[in-house]
Amino acid sequence: MVAVGDAATGGTPPVAARPSVKRDPLLQRIRTGVRANEHHLWGWGGRISAAAPFVALVLTVLVLAFKAWPAVKVNGAHFLVGTDWKPGSTYGAVAYTNGVPHPVGVSYGAWPVIAGTLESSGIALLIALPISVGAAFALTERLPRWIAEILRYAIEILAGVPSVLIGLWGALTLGPLLANDVYPFIASHVPDVPGFSYLKGPVGHGEGLLTSGMVLALMIIPIIASTTRTLFAQVPPLPKEGGEALGMTDWEVGRRITIPWVRSGIIGATVLGLGRAIGETIAVAMVSGSLLATISPNVYGTMGTIAATLVTQLDSAFVDGTGFEVRTLAELAVVLVLVLLIVNILARLIIRRTGNLSAPLGVGL
């Protein structure tokens, strides 16, 4: 350490000189030679890795959009609002609309499956969110540690169960059970209030909207619960103690302090789960009834979703010699991407609205 600038500059207090970065031999070695190359390797590797998911997403959407464009030109706005799904006569004459070849008599309206996607995901969310947050709260705040650890593993295992297994269980066991024992009870006991009419009427055979929603809920509960559990575990103890010291019950501390503290994180986890529910394919295809042109009149009726339609219709779409039905499915896929995009944007808006009252990121009291 060398004191500089006292006498020469006329009375400024002596300042201890910092060791110069340029002259320090150790720092010099870090900036040159092998380590510099390593540094660049990390830099470029990191940039490419960071860009990869975005590039993959853009490419996928571009390819889909390119494939779907002719179908957009033929189907028009009817595709979003129409409620019919007619592939036309596959072996009949070929017609041209806006220069695009397609079988005679096609009419594709995807509104029923778009609505089905939103309804089934919405039901899944209504069921899964309270259960997930409750489970996460119990795991971090309530249960003895050893039980919490076991349940935590159970949740993680549930997250890893292939969806086809859950779909099979839903179709063979859960659906019939609900249709025989649960749905009739609900349908006959709901009050005669206009808003509840969706819970009344014929209960079907267990394939349908509510069963799909429950199966989806089962699949997204582990996603939301495990993320929320991690969030709760990070809430610092001091604000919670503040609530207790004020005479709040554990429930009030949870509702007013712990949950709001990580509110934006919970919304993020919910969107993650909602995205999974909207995009879930095979399990819904197995328990929804996979209809194309029917909006269920109540929560028990059969229906279809965008993702399930893509997988159930692809085989027959290849039969269309003009390739038009495949292009229509590509258009449906683009709609699915748009739905996911809108959900994410809405979530961002919600986080921005509510986020300004929750704790700033990184506040550890």
Added chain:
Amino acid sequence: MSEGDQRRAGEQVRTSPAENHGEREIDHVLEALDPDRERPHDVVLSKDLSLSFGDNRILSGVNIEFRRGTITALIGPTGCGKSTFLRTLNRMNDKVSGFRYEGDVTLEGASIWGPDQNLLHLRRRVGMVFQRPNPFPMSIGDNVVAGVKAHQIAKGKQLDVVAEERLRQVGLWDHVKDRLNDSPFRLSGGQQQLLCLARALAVGPEVLLLDEPTSALDPISTELVETLLRKLTPALTLIIVTHNLGQARRTSDNTMFLYGGKLVEHGPTEELFERPRDPSTEHYVTGRMG
């Protein structure tokens, strides 16, 4: 003459009836008006209190009484059990695994662990302010009335009145009146701590426990808080843990010195600092230990 002195004068009247009627009339009036006249002078009383976590004994045999309307400072080196003692008084230690107590603590004559004692109600009567500001993740206004809402003391428009009154009491009203709906996390540390103090005062406690309330604050905020604490007596009884001996001297009426798991000495602050009876107290208050 401070309000505390008036109270002491009133107590004299109670013990020895006044001979000079004309001069003492004001005392009679004051005593008649004193809402606390029927209540015991010692709000909080610790009887042979011993505290331990598992096999680790933190404090043993603490006998002390906290007089109504006074400020008591708890001093002692790190790890001497100051905070543990303080957190016992509102039963914050109860849920810590391994916590055990012997002896008793009474609040106005009733054991705080008694079967008739409602924990939530106890904590409304014995408030607490923490080492670092801990605002809740809600707006500034909601923070002040969070406890009021939980105890259903007031609702609707009354909440706004409570919020304003308490914010004025801690001197924060002019800073925040235009941003009651904003996040408390944008306030400075000192303002956040004042907000937490307003929140603790809002439920109308009788005793306020302060666990090093200014240790995270700058000197100016510290002075603000200290001035405020003086103004809170004699309506409230304050017990303040502090590492800052100057703070203990400036703010407190009585001081208790904990060391080696025992209450070594307690008494009027001036006396304890000027004429400590125990050598370890002397070492500590003169800066040779701690």
